[in-house]
Amino acid sequence: MPLQAAIPHTFSSPTTVKMSDDAFRQVRDFIYTDTGIYFQDTKKYLLEGRLGKRLQVLALDNYDKYIQMLKFGTRRSDEMRFFNETFFFRNEPQFEALENTLLPEIAKLKRAQGKTKVRIWSSASSSGEEAHTLAMLFLEKIKPKYPWMELEVVGTDISNGVLETARQGIYREYSVRNTPKPYLDKYFRKEDQRFCLVDEVRKLVRFENLNLYDRARMRMMSSFDIIFCCNVLIYFDQQSKIQVISNLYDSLTPGGFLFIGYAESLHGISTAFKLISFPKTVVYKKE
Ligand SMILES: C[S@@+](CC[C@H](N)C(=O)[O-])C[C@H]1O[C@@H](n2cnc3c(N)ncnc32)[C@H](O)[C@@H]1O
Structure with a gap:
């Protein structure tokens, strides 16, 4: 899937960075390929909520940078772990x-x-x-x-x-x-x-x-x-x-x-x- 040209985002608070539909689809494809979890269009808010926090932790001010990191960086498998997260004696x-x-x-x-x-x-x-x-x-x-x-x-x-x-x-x-x-x-x-x-x-x-x-x-x-x-x-x-x-x-x-x-x-x-x-x-x- 072609990478969307970088769209400037307004960076007020990291958790409120808007995710474009194209960025949503790209991140969704990565997650689906690596974890099997498929975010349907109606679940964009869920992904946006989760990734807003990740942007904050990673000090990234827009989703294009996050996508570049997934594509070319070394952190992809670490990032994917947030979607199939589990631990012993969880509940x-x-x-x-x-x-x-x-x-x-x-x-x-x-x-x-x-x-x-x-x-x-x-x-x-x-x-x-x-x-x-x-x-x-x-x-x-x-x-x-x-x-x-x-x-x-x-x-x-x-x-x-x-x-x-x-x-x-x-x-x-x-x-x-x-x-x-x-x-x-x-x-x-x-x-x-x-x-x-x-x-x-x-x-x-x-x-x-x-x-x-x-x-x-x-x-x-x-x-x-x-x-x-x-x-x-x-x-x-x-x-x-x-x-x-x-x-x-x-x-x-x-x-x-x-x-x-x-x-x-x-x-x-x-x-x-x-x-x-x-x-x-x-x-x-x-x-
Ligand atoms: C967040 S983990 C939950 C793990 C564990 N049940 C827990 O609560 O700690 C969600 C898991 O669901 C799996 N999963 C997603 N869609 C699935 C599907 N359609 N069928 C089976 N497993 C699926 C993912 O691969 C992922 O490992």
């Missing part, structure tokens, strides 16, 4: 609800059904921090109470780049910044400046490429007790959200639970779930 209230209420409820149900395996799907897993957090939580808090229980975690994402990191299980300090020390000490090996997950955690999780829009593939994802679909719906338009959430509903087993991101909601998207409130989080149950 603690969700993990507390799981540990204290939902997994014990699922354990009771499994016992009554004579089953042992719990299946969890991290459906926009990025580089695997969410999926691996679930595996650690299981090993640390659930397995000691329910030794008969087995866990299978599936992490999926549209981007092969992030899945490669997820499969390696090697992370930078940034990813583990919210990880409680006992977990860091027990489940990671520190090598140079990297944090390497131990095999005990990695073997509970597998990663696959999957586009949440791909109805055929989505239909093959079934019988999950818990699904995480966090911090990805925000990029989708209303119709896509309805389709994706309806498919996720079908992928859950009756009595299963869906988690979405802190800033996301199913209001106007689905009435199929029962909403359950926990301190500082909500969970959607398929009854």
Whole structure:
């Protein structure tokens, strides 16, 4: 796509720099190519809001300079990380609800059904921090109470780049910044400046490429007790959200639970779930 001739921007406050439609399309293409996240035309405000802050941090006074940096600079992969951002123990209230209420409820149900395996799907897993957090939580808090229980975690994402990191299980300090020390000490090996997950955690999780829009593939994802679909719906338009959430509903087993991101909601998207409130989080149950 040809680069637009530099258009002078008025530089009042960096967060208010206007993004031209052409600049929007160029940045969107970079992001889509590198991360799989597609900002539809109606989501320009979202990108403008995020990048306004980046311009400020990078001390750039217009988007053309930002685009030049993405095109010719060395920071492109660092910049892209802001769009598939994730970290271990990202939304603690969700993990507390799981540990204290939902997994014990699922354990009771499994016992009554004579089953042992719990299946969890991290459906926009990025580089695997969410999926691996679930595996650690299981090993640390659930397995000691329910030794008969087995866990299978599936992490999926549209981007092969992030899945490669997820499969390696090697992370930078940034990813583990919210990880409680006992977990860091027990489940990671520190090598140079990297944090390497131990095999005990990695073997509970597998990663696959999957586009949440791909109805055929989505239909093959079934019988999950818990699904995480966090911090990805925000990029989708209303119709896509309805389709994706309806498919996720079908992928859950009756009595299963869906988690979405802190800033996301199913209001106007689905009435199929029962909403359950926990301190500082909500969970959607398929009854
Ligand atoms: C911000 S990250 C969220 C990671 C993690 N769920 C969390 O909350 O920490 C969003 C992820 O969604 C993925 N993604 C975007 N569009 C997708 C799609 N249509 N299907 C599957 N994954 C998608 C991106 O590649 C990115 O890794």
